[in-house]
Structure formats: C-alpha cells, structure tokens
Amino acid sequence: MAWQGKIAGRxxxxxxxxxxxxxxxxxxxxxxNRVLQAASTLSAEEFTRDLGGSFRSVRDTLVHIVRSEEGWLTCWKEPSPSSTFVMDFWARHHSLFDPAEFPDLAAVRRKWAEVEKEQIQFVNRVTHQSLGDSLGQPPNQSPSQPPRQPLTRMLPVRKTQISLTHLMQHLANHSTYHRGQVALMMRQLAAEPLATDFAMFLMEGHQTK
Structure with a gap:
C-alpha cells in the first residue's frame, strides 16, 4: 500500500x-497471565474443544501466542543469523507450533514461564540505539549495504528491512489480537474472560515513567 512506504520513510x-x-x-x-487465569476455569474438554476458529481451541490459540513470542524473541537475539540458524529454525517450525506438545494448561503455563524469563532479560537490555537496528542487517549497518544472511528470510516479506522497535510493536499487537480470539472462545464456552485493556493495566498501578 502507498502509505506504508511513506510512513516508513518518515x-x-x-x-x-x-x-x-x-x-x-x-x-x-x-x-x-490474565488470559491464562481465565482459562484455568475451563474443563480439560473445554480447553481443547474445537470451536472452528483460525486456531481451533483455546489451547491451540494460547500455544500460538506463546510460541510466536518465543519465535520472535529467538529472531531478535540473532540479528545477523547464519544460514544454518535459518534452516534449523524452519526445520523446527511445525513442531514448535504443534498444540499436541501441550496436553493441558499446566504445560502451556510452564512454557510461558520460560519465555517470560527470557523476554524480560532481552527487554531489559534493549537500548534506544538497538531499537533502531533493522532486522536483516548487522547492527548499525547502512541500509544501502547488502545484509549478511538476512533474517527477513523468516518473514513473509523477504526483502523488507524492519526496525526492532516496529517488530516489537508488531508482536505485542499480534498477542493482543489473539487474546481477543481467546476471549470470544471463552464466551462460546459460556465461560467468563478477564478484561485485558491497557487502560486497566495502568489503573491497576502500572504507571508510565
């Protein structure tokens, strides 16, 4: 779309x-964690019931969220990956996102705890300078120079250079989108989802600096 290039350029x-x-x-x-708390009220059958969504059950959707957060975190840690890294990532892609690896909510929670720990460590190391680095090129390399083993091979848009800050915004938005799907599924199961609005998060005492 025409606006995409204009915004990126600005x-x-x-x-x-x-x-x-x-x-x-x-x-x-x-x-x-609010979504996981709400999901804990479901029976084992409800948790894995096929509701016909893009990810068929509450379990499948939660697995998609946590594995996506894990996958992107892996990518961000390797801004200039080797071809071996890329091939290994793709070789494991389908198994990583296989919901059958998570038979119950406890298994999902264990994985989420692992990902959260690594995510906190990564986010705490982020600097204003690193947020401007683009995926697919070495840090601080000029965009006009050809990237080494572009990580964008993992992305649908192969040649696009995207800054870390925009990719981190993308992932947060991606998780929000799929949490909304879980909320709908909860209602289909006659269960009560918990609100996850950003404003509520702030009102609970998480203040901006």
Missing part, C-alpha cells in the same frame, strides 16, 4: 524509548 529511527518498550511488554505479560 520514521527511520525508533519513536519509542526503551522505557516505552519495557512498559509495553510488562503489559503484554500481565495480559497473557
């Missing part, structure tokens, strides 16, 4: 600070 550097990113991911973890 924003070559990150418009969010590392404090903003830390707050965004604190919210993401809070919201994810």
């Amino acid at each position: 924003r070559p550097r990150p418009t969010m600070t590392n404090d903003d990113i830390q707050l965004l991911y604190e919210y993401d973890r809070w919201a994810n």
Whole structure:
C-alpha cells in the first residue's frame, strides 16, 4: 500500500524509548497471565474443544501466542543469523507450533514461564540505539549495504528491512489480537474472560515513567 512506504520513510529511527518498550511488554505479560487465569476455569474438554476458529481451541490459540513470542524473541537475539540458524529454525517450525506438545494448561503455563524469563532479560537490555537496528542487517549497518544472511528470510516479506522497535510493536499487537480470539472462545464456552485493556493495566498501578 502507498502509505506504508511513506510512513516508513518518515520514521527511520525508533519513536519509542526503551522505557516505552519495557512498559509495553510488562503489559503484554500481565495480559497473557490474565488470559491464562481465565482459562484455568475451563474443563480439560473445554480447553481443547474445537470451536472452528483460525486456531481451533483455546489451547491451540494460547500455544500460538506463546510460541510466536518465543519465535520472535529467538529472531531478535540473532540479528545477523547464519544460514544454518535459518534452516534449523524452519526445520523446527511445525513442531514448535504443534498444540499436541501441550496436553493441558499446566504445560502451556510452564512454557510461558520460560519465555517470560527470557523476554524480560532481552527487554531489559534493549537500548534506544538497538531499537533502531533493522532486522536483516548487522547492527548499525547502512541500509544501502547488502545484509549478511538476512533474517527477513523468516518473514513473509523477504526483502523488507524492519526496525526492532516496529517488530516489537508488531508482536505485542499480534498477542493482543489473539487474546481477543481467546476471549470470544471463552464466551462460546459460556465461560467468563478477564478484561485485558491497557487502560486497566495502568489503573491497576502500572504507571508510565
């Protein structure tokens, strides 16, 4: 779309600070845990019941969220990956997202705890400078130079250079979208989802700096 290039051109550097990113991911973890708390009220059958969504059950959708957060985190840690890294990632892609690996909510919670720990460590190391680095090129390399083993091979848009800050915004938005799907599924199961609004997160005492 025409607007995409214009906006990207106006924003070559990150418009969010590392404090903003830390707050965004604190919210993401809070919201994810609210969804897990709500899911704990479901029976084992309800948790895995096929409801015909894009990810068929509450379990499948939760697995998609946590594995996506894990996958993107892996990518961010390897800004200039080797071809071996890329091939290994793709070789494991389908098994990583297989819901059968998570038979119950306890298994999902265990994985989420692992991902959260690594995510916190990564987010705490993010700087204003690193937020401006683009996926698919070495840190601080000129966009005009050809990237080494572009990580964008893992992305649908192969040649697009995307800043870390925009990718971190993308992932937070992605998780929000799928948490909404879980809320709908909960209602289909006559269960009560918990609100995960950003404003509620702030009102509960998580203040901006």
